[in-house]
Amino acid sequence: MKRAFIVSILLLLVIFSVPSLSSAQKPIVLGAPLPTAFLYGWTAEKGLKLAVDEINAAGGVTVGREKRPFKVEVMDTRDLEPVVPVSDALLVLEKLILEKNADFIVGGPARSEAALAAMDLLSKYKKVSILTTGALSPAYHRRVEAEYDKFKYCFRISGEVGWLVAGEFVPKLVDIKAKLGLSRLFIMVQDVAHARGAGDLTGKLAKEKGWEVIGTEIYPTGTTDFSVGLLKARRENAQVILIVMDMPESSVLLKQWFDMKIPALPFGTIIAAAEQPGFWRATEGKGEFCMASVVNAGNAPSRATPWTMKFVEAYTKKYGLEPEGYGTSSSYMAPYVLKDAIERAGSLDSDAVITAIEKTDLMGVYGRIKVHPKSHQVIPSIDPNEGAVGTIFQWQAGKRVVVYPPKIAMGEIKLPPWMKK
Amino acid sequence: MDILIYGIINSVSLALMAIGFTLVYGISRLPNFAHGALYVITGFLVWSLIHLLKLNYVLSIVLALLIMGLLGAAIYRFVLIRVRGMATSEIIATYALGLAILEFLRWGGFKGMTYTLPVFIEGSVNIGGIPVDLQRIIVITIGVVVVAFMWLFTHFNKTGLALRGMAQDEHAAMMLGIDSDWMAVVAMGMGSMLAGIAAIALLPLGNIVVEAGYNVLVLSIAVCIVGGLGSWVGAILAAFMIGFLQIITVAYIQSHFHMVVAILAIIITLILKPSGFFGKQKELEERV
Numbered sequence: 029m030k031r032a033f034i035v036s037i038l039l040l041l042v043i044f045s046v047p048s049l050s051s052a053q054k055p056i057v058l059g060a061p062l063p064t065a066f067l068y069g070w071t072a073e074k075g076l077k078l079a080v081d082e083i084n085a086a087g088g089v090t091v092g093r094e095k096r097p098f099k100v101e102v103m104d105t106r107d108l109e110p111v112v113p114v115s116d117a118l119l120v121l122e123k124l125i126l127e128k129n130a131d132f133i134v135g136g137p138a139r140s141e142a143a144l145a146a147m148d149l150l151s152k153y154k155k156v157s158i159l160t161t162g163a164l165s166p167a168y169h170r171r172v173e174a175e176y177d178k179f180k181y182c183f184r185i186s187g188e189v190g191w192l193v194a195g196e197f198v199p200k201l202v203d204i205k206a207k208l209g210l211s212r213l214f215i216m217v218q219d220v221a222h223a224r225g226a227g228d229l230t231g232k233l234a235k236e237k238g239w240e241v242i243g244t245e246i247y248p249t250g251t252t253d254f255s256v257g258l259l260k261a262r263r264e265n266a267q268v269i270l271i272v273m274d275m276p277e278s279s280v281l282l283k284q285w286f287d288m289k290i291p292a293l294p295f296g297t298i299i300a301a302a303e304q305p306g307f308w309r310a311t312e313g314k315g316e317f318c319m320a321s322v323v324n325a326g327n328a329p330s331r332a333t334p335w336t337m338k339f340v341e342a343y344t345k346k347y348g349l350e351p352e353g354y355g356t357s358s359s360y361m362a363p364y365v366l367k368d369a370i371e372r373a374g375s376l377d378s379d380a381v382i383t384a385i386e387k388t389d390l391m392g393v394y395g396r397i398k399v400h401p402k403s404h405q406v407i408p409s410i411d412p413n414e415g416a417v418g419t420i421f422q423w424q425a426g427k428r429v430v431v432y433p434p435k436i437a438m439g440e441i442k443l444p445p446w447m448k449k
Numbered sequence: 450m451d452i453l454i455y456g457i458i459n460s461v462s463l464a465l466m467a468i469g470f471t472l473v474y475g476i477s478r479l480p481n482f483a484h485g486a487l488y489v490i491t492g493f494l495v496w497s498l499i500h501l502l503k504l505n506y507v508l509s510i511v512l513a514l515l516i517m518g519l520l521g522a523a524i525y526r527f528v529l530i531r532v533r534g535m536a537t538s539e540i541i542a543t544y545a546l547g548l549a550i551l552e553f554l555r556w557g558g559f560k561g562m563t564y565t566l567p568v569f570i571e572g573s574v575n576i577g578g579i580p581v582d583l584q585r586i587i588v589i590t591i592g593v594v595v596v597a598f599m600w601l602f603t604h605f606n607k608t609g610l611a612l613r614g615m616a617q618d619e620h621a622a623m624m625l626g627i628d629s630d631w632m633a634v635v636a637m638g639m640g641s642m643l644a645g646i647a648a649i650a651l652l653p654l655g656n657i658v659v660e661a662g663y664n665v666l667v668l669s670i671a672v673c674i675v676g677g678l679g680s681w682v683g684a685i686l687a688a689f690m691i692g693f694l695q696i697i698t699v700a701y702i703q704s705h706f707h708m709v710v711a712i713l714a715i716i717i718t719l720i721l722k723p724s725g726f727f728g729k730q731k732e733l734e735e736r737v
Contacts, residue, residue, distance in 0.1 A: 065560040065659070109660070219705055246705040250664045252655055253462075255455045256699040259579065276562040280655035287573045287582035301656070306563030310656060 055099035056089060056376065058363065059130025061121045061146075062161070063138050066108040067300050068274075068355040071327075072135045072161040073102050075359035078346055089367045092374050098363055101128040102135075107142040108162065108274070117142035118149060125153050131376055134362040138162025138355070140222050147171060150181045154378045156385070158362045159184040161355030164222050164298075164323070166190040169405035176402060180382055183404040185365060185397060186358035187323040187418060189226050191408040196321065196418045197226075197270075197297045198233045199410075200432045204268065204293070204441065205238060214266035214292060215244040216257055216281065218273040226272045226297060234270075242266055247273070254281040258290050266292040267447075274300040279311060286314035289446045296320040303327070303353030308426045317444045319422045325394035325412065325436060326357030328421050328428040332394055332412045332436045339393045350428075357393040365390060365397060394418075411435050450577040452696050458585045460692025461592035462651055466665050467672035467684050468595065469643030475616045475679035476636035479529060479539055483547035484644055485666030490550055491517050491645035492657035493559050495566055506567060514645045521641025522634045529637070530630060551662045564657040566649070584653050591650045595643065596685065608635060616679065671711035675718045677725030686726055690714070 060076055063069035080098040083089065088097040103124055105117035117137040124130045133155050137143045143163035150157045159168065159182065166188050172179040205211050213234055217227035224246060231241045242264040245257040258281075261269055269285070269292045271278065279301035285294055294317065296302050302320040304310075325332035329340045329350060339360060343351050351357060369384035370376060386404075390397045395412030399405060409415030410433035420432035422441055429439040466488070473481045481487075491513055498509035524546060532538035568584040575581075602609035614622035615632045623629050647665075672691060676683025695710045718725055 065555050067561060070560070245699075246703065248705065248708040250660065251704070251707060252651075252661075252664075253455070253459060255458075256451060256696055257704055259451045259455075260700075276656055276658045276660070279562055279565075283654065284582070287584075288580040289573070301562040304561065304563055306561070310563040310565045312565075312567060 053096050055097045057128060057130045058098055058100050058132050058134045059124030059128055060100055060102045060135040061105045061117060061124060062102055062136045063106050063108040064102065064104045067304065067353050068108065068138045068162040071352045071356040072359035074347055075356040076100050076135060076363060078343055079360045079363040083363055083367055090371045091376060101130060105137050105142065107137045107139040114142045114145050118145055121146050121149055125155055132366055133157035135160055135359055136162055140165035143168060147179050147182050151178050154181060156181050156378050156381050157183065158365060160186050160358040160362045164189040169403040173403040181378065183385055183399055185361060185406040188405060189222055192321065192418065193226055193229045194233060195408055196420060196432060197230050198237060200420055201234050201239060202237050210267035211239055212265055212267040213239045213241050213270055214261040214264065215241065215270045217246055218275055219246050219248045223272040230270060230297065249275050250277060252277050252280050254284050258284055258288055261292055262290050268293045268295050271296040272298045274298055276301055282318055283311055283314045291447045293443060294318045300353065305350045305352060308423060315423045317423065317442060319420060321418060321420045323354040323418055324357050325417045325419045327351050327353055328419055328430060330419060330430045330436045330438060332417055333391055335393045361392045361397060451579045452700055454576055454579050454581055456693040456696040458589060459696050460689040461589045463668055463672050463692045464685050464688035465592050465647040465650060467669040467688060469640040470669040471673050471679060471681060471684040472643060473636050473640035476612050477633035480543065481640060482540055482544035482666060483550060484669055485662035486547035486550035487517060487641045487644040488648045488665045489659060489662040490554065491648040492566065492652045493554055495649060496564050496657060510649050514642050517641045517645035518638040522638035525634050525637035551659050555659050559659065562656050566653045568653040588650045595646060612636060668711055671715050675714045675725055677727035680727035683725055683727030
């Protein structure tokens, strides 16, 4: 009886000592300021959590001589809402740093205006940040390059609009002109800074490549009727409609385009509504033929690297649907980039981690991940062995078929029947 | 031709959005700032009935409208009755309710761009060489039917006549035995159903998003202010004026200024004629 009692006590001690052992492994807190009600927010959250689960299941991060798990703290910034509440996003960021004791910031803020404003806070608190979703403004990495000592804490491993336009959209337009003989471009953009900038730049570069830009329409956020603009495009014999919109109402545009049988191919360089796997069902197939960019490979299925489909399958298994759009694969890669850098740095010290991230050379989900040592922007490429590759796909029979860049393309562009001569 | 066709469609859409708001204000003097939220909740309700309970489309619409009617009535009976007559409190209470509904929807997972309702009839027709999809033709039909129904209801139905009486002179109506609170319950119920009808007609054209609640509210307020708060005739006239001006702006100036039209109309009206086209405070009979 006495022996049984002692054994029981010992067993209890062992049981209760397990949590105290694990609590000794203080987690590395990743603060994620994200607009969680918007595509670019929840995709990032899901991507981050998937990566963190995988890393923790594999033993965590080696910091010096100890293994520590990652812990994600997500807070809603709401910065993709129409009024762009930058101050709210900054409050959230500060809360993550001061109240949640975030060791690193990953993910957002997602709206360029908020991300740019957040740079000063990151600098003030000396917090290393990896931007992975939403913000596409080139001003972000240009500021880092211009004031390196102040903004060296800021990295971005997702895309930026300068490369997207010059390296992906315009080359794709050149390809469309050569292969399909289309050359008349009509531009429809949302009235926000990044969209207007992307529309203007694409139009300018397309002209240099022999395209005729026959009109530009700028729509305020929340527009629900595009009929007059579409009729203008039809009247002017547009052959491609370039769309740059991150508002949900862009699906109205595509439905109207289909119903009105406008004889111009919709090329959604940024069109958040068309990125998601559920878009097909939501438009009852009216999104067929729409092209869309998801910025980084892996946000739609492709075989960019051996890791791409592994990621797509893991995401699909965990969440029940394919990666949903921009922000997913880059947010998934952020904890891996940090893990790699922390292990090489051997500490969580900001300066040591910055130096380590600058030396990152990791074959990830969307190609080789290396950052420019001065601007801290991921180095883009159209070859996954050289750098981070993007993805432009076209909706074909309910599937997102990658059509650019050529090295990872899984099909060719198809024209709607009412465009065929 | 395209301006005429899409001008009419846009105007009828605005009138549909605003008519519920103007009805509630006309009868009970309650500025229902939850109107946009009621519009959005109808969309998600129909979507849920179709996709979660697997009901057919027509049944889902009928059920959703009934639920909206009850919800509107309950909002008055349990919340607004306590602040009735206190203008600032009414605005705060209805706006807070609207915010609570929209944020609750967001919290409940209704976010993203993939919530849609099917169109009633697929396809499009050519009118004078201009393609128009059938759902937009249906929107016009629904708009005409709703206005005709409301006119008949308020001229030939006992409850409708009581509502008119309330709108014209609340105290006189009460002296004749009309229950003011009951009429306000009916008005809120009907106003919510009208918001629901607008949602059911218009949401199949796009998708159901929480943010639409704010847009619908702003447009409804613009139409009602320009037309004169509480005046149906004014609301319809203002809807046509703003609707056509928006389309003309897109066609001849720049689509960029599309939303500015409604806001500008509010500002100009408040400067030149604060009571709107038909909102003469002393001529209450014009409100219905």
